[in-house]
Amino acid sequence: MSVLKFRTNINCKNCLRAVTPFLDDDSRIKRWEVNLDDPQKILTLEGEEITGNEVINILSKAGYKAQFLG
Numbered sequence: 001m002s003v004l005k006f007r008t009n010i011n012c013k014n015c016l017r018a019v020t021p022f023l024d025d026d027s028r029i030k031r032w033e034v035n036l037d038d039p040q041k042i043l044t045l046e047g048e049e050i051t052g053n054e055v056i057n058i059l060s061k062a063g064y065k066a067q068f069l070g
Contacts, residue, residue, distance in 0.1 A: 001030060004052055006043040006066040008059065010034050015064065022062040026050070042069070 010019060016034060023032050028050040035042045043066060045055060052068035059066045 001046055001048050002050075004045045004047065004050070004055060005069040006045070006052070006055065006059075007040040007069055008034060008043045008064060008066045010041050010043065010059075010064055011036065019059060019062045019064060022058050026058060029055075 010016060013036075016036075019034075023029055023045075026047075029045060029047045032043060032045040035044070043055075043059075047055075056066045056068060
């Protein structure tokens with residue numbers, strides 16, 4: 001299992017509600033969280049066989065932007 005981090009524009013609880021179905025529906029994503037207290041709104045994601053670009057595409061479908069940090 002790998003841990004991926006992203007800078008996002010997910011900045012409030014309503015944003016979290018909007019992205020939750022998109023992230024929860026992908027079986028490769030095992031756990032995720034967004035630190036709303038961090039100015040960069042860091043999404044930390046644990047998953048199997050998922051790339052940074054795939055996560056960025058999932059968030060894009062939900063209407064949000066992300067930058068892969070590693």
